[in-house]
Amino acid sequence: MSPGGGDPPGWLRELQRDFTAVLRAPLDSGTGRFEERQALYPARLVAQLRSGTGGPAPAERLALYHRQYWMRLFTALQTSFPRVSRAMSCWHFNHLAALHLAERPPRHADLDEAARGFAERLHRALERLEDAGPRRPPERPPHGDAWCRRIELSRAPLAMVRQARCMDEAERHAYESPFEGLWRPTPEELARLALGEPRLRFAESCTLAQEDWDLARFSRLAAADQDEGAPAPIRRHPSTRTWVFARSATGTTTTSVDPLFARLLDRCRELPFGQALAAVEQGCTAAEAAQLRASLQGWIALALASGWWTGLAGAEPRAQESPNDDPGRA
Amino acid sequence: MSAPRDAADDRAPGARSSIPREALGLGLRPPHHEAIERLRPRLGFFEIIAENYLGASPLPRERLRRIAERYPIVAHGVSLNLLGEAPLDRDHLSRLRDLIQELRIPYFTDHLCWTAFEGVTHHDLLPAPHDPELIPYAAGRAFEVQEALGVPFGIENLSSYVAWERDTVPEWVFYRRVVEESGCWAMLDINNVVVSSKNHGFDPLEYLDSVPWHRVLQVHLAGHQVLPSGLRHDTHDRPVGDEVWSLYEEAWRRGGPFPTLLEWDAEIPPLSVALSELDKARQVRSS
Structure with a gap:
């Protein structure tokens, strides 16, 4: 037997590239929950899926992988940052997680490694917010920086997010x-x-x-026991x-x-x-x-x-x- | 490529006897560590997710060493990328080999799927078409894994949610041929057979007809969800369903005995509940 089995067929790379693009496409949060936009899936990939008789459409089947990809990574980051995710709420935290993962997609077999670098990014965002002075009143335009804007939207006190980050770290x-x-x-x-x-x-x-x-x-x-459905208030x-x-x-x-x-x-x-x-x-x-x-x-x-x-x-x-x-x- | 190996060509004598064929095992998960050390339940073996012991923290491996002093440990992987387009990750294989040698792990298993693209890991088990063109490719890579690790390598059948226009042979034929042509072993997941059979509309008994029973290293059991869309979702977050127990009974009748392992990866219950689920396996076998 030849080690490695020779070269992969050419179509495999193309298929996996398109599938990867589906997985890594950010979920849309415009409706108040994280949802995929199946209409944006590459037509070339969807055309390769078998429709079958009855049951969900090919794009809906693909969406299961898409949602699973993001939810698994969101959960991994929440597990690594249980206090930050609680301080900001999981909803706002997941937006930061998505920003982090877009900038630094996972490359290590250990899922826990996906969180590497998040604390530094959060720290820099908190510094930028502190440098910018007191919190903006709601009527002021939002911060131009996606990390800072999301932290502001969470309405969590900056000092609390900073302490949560330090404790998680x-x-x-x-x-x-x-x-x-x-x-x-x-x-x-x-x-x-x-x-x-x-x-x-x-x-x-x-x-x-x-x-x-x-x-x-x-x-x-x-963290596995802390489910978003029953958030206990964080008291000072x-x-x-x-x-x-x-x-x-x-x-x-x-x-x-x-x-x-x-x-x-x-x-x-x-x-x-x-x-x-x-x-x-x-x-x-x-x-x-x-x-x-x-x-x-x-x-x-x-x-x-x-x-x-x-x-x-x-x-x-x-x-x-x-x-x-x-x-x-x- | 050399000729396929057959059952008599056992390149790792003792491979199939290192874990007793009747043994029942449990996926080792952190919430159970303390209870396992305290209660020392009667179990044939534990199975670890290998990747959980390859990270930066020394703590998981320290805990594992203590459990490995009392129980046989087998290793299961989720990131080999057997059907990936990129070369196998030699560093990853090297770390796996170190883990296997340190803990005297008798065999390693991972999935017939792809898990990464261009260096980015997806942390999921992704399906590739059941195209005969992929069989020698997958078999060659599986062979390479087994050579690199120095222990028998069991290939696990996948649960999947999509089917491809390129699926020109049935999944069970694809799976059997990869196992046989690689000279490796089968890690048969009964829950995955049920999930895929429902999602793709095939008869799970037809799948069992094709299983190379003489090469089955181990069997997995787990629970799955039925989504509102009707799709079966391989979640490992609940007890084993009736359809899975029925198919396990049939598998045992056809190919038993084989080591059987319960996977419970989410909504993990107390250890006693997981052990009760394994008791059901004993009952199913004796019924």
């Missing part, structure tokens, strides 16, 4: 990161920490994200919350942390532990300082048990695998 980053094990500091390392000298090394997967609207409850891992919290996204041994974790601990974690990214602690203390009220002192050991234990730190900067990574890691704290 943090979750994706955790999902794509390796689990580096749990670090159990030696007495020598604890002594160095007590002196405040070294910086802590954070796990690659570990990201802090702020939340002013209740977006954390959405997750790429639970009385105060900002901070979440830590990270990898565990068995999955990803999303953990709410106290605002003081969030500040400490943030400072620890750049400063040695002792300096970070001092910087946070300096900004504390007396009550907060007391809380910091009372809670510090527990917070450190949480960070170690969750694998957010993997060792001291400048030392060899010493994190160790633990089968008893506790996933899914949310």
Whole structure:
């Protein structure tokens, strides 16, 4: 047998080109739902379809593939961006997804890869909107940029969309990161920490994200259960919350942390532990300082048990695998 | 092209015995991972969608390794592009081979269809005409896949919604000839036979008449929808329908035993519901 089976017949390429054109043609949303326009299907392709006796017409049969193509990709992007799609509503989000997919059609066998690059495009659109100043009143002409116009049409607060994007990206980053094990500091390392000298090394997967609207409850891992028919309202919290996204041994974790601990974690990214602690203390009220002192050991234990730190900067990574890691704290 | 292989020419001894012929398996999907690790259900094997383990995240493969310690794993693909006009993707085959070797996967299956054009992946299983001109082309590519992967390759029949003016041989003849001329194996999807028979108006028993039973590596079962237009839609989102069970019973009578796998890819129910569906397969076989 000859490997590859020789060259394909010439007609196959033409047929697949026309079929591809049908699949990739954007669905029309003018009627308030995404629908195909069968009249625009290439006549050359439709003529090659057998009509048969009874049953749907050839173009209607072709339309099943067309709709399926877009709905599968919309679902894939909603799964990757569960918070953005909820913040904007799936209707407006799907328009952005269509723009993204037109600019960057999927080329990887893994469907999840179709979402690659979407976050950057959304980020740039949000920047353009912010550069343009406050939201336009409804009577003003819409933004000329399709991404910006669609975000505006969603009427979602820009800050909420921005936070949703950051949280979705943090979750994706955790999902794509390796689990580096749990670090159990030696007495020598604890002594160095007590002196405040070294910086802590954070796990690659570990990201802090702020939340002013209740977006954390959405997750790429639970997206299948979130159906557009029953959208729960997204409420604004009385105060900002901070979440830590990270990898565990068995999955990803999303953990709410106290605002003081969030500040400490943030400072620890750049400063040695002792300096970070001092910087946070300096900004504390007396009550907060007391809380910091009372809670510090527990917070450190949480960070170690969750694998957010993997060792001291400048030392060899010493994190160790633990089968008893506790996933899914949310 | 060399002569077609026959049943005695088993290029992979043990290929048909690596998964017990009576085994029942389930498509491994993320919503079931936790329950599988906790409950350790009695199952013959799990089948993975290979592409789900070739992405950027190490997490899916880490989870899979734990399950593979307890169950045989077979791999099913959705992007080989066997009937595509472009050369086979050697990088993709190489990644598949790595996955197969790492997890000691006994065989690989994918569809007799096309999935991409000019480098753009459609993430769908698209039909090509049943034109005899395509048979040596498809058979040659299937042979190449089997050689590249180093394990038996099972070719799956497609469910489809369109028929072509170029369909000059019946689907079952096209399918059988590709399987036989490639020296590969058949991955017979009973649900797909029912879906296509309803969509195109043929007798599914006539399809079974043509199946090369001695080359059936595995059988798939799944549920499908009936759309308002009357078309059957291969959705894998519900229990297996009565027509599919009836045809499975007939297939078992004609060609059993063969490993049987339930696919449930959308509206995925709790593990217990999927396992109950497999119990129906046991009952159908013994009826």
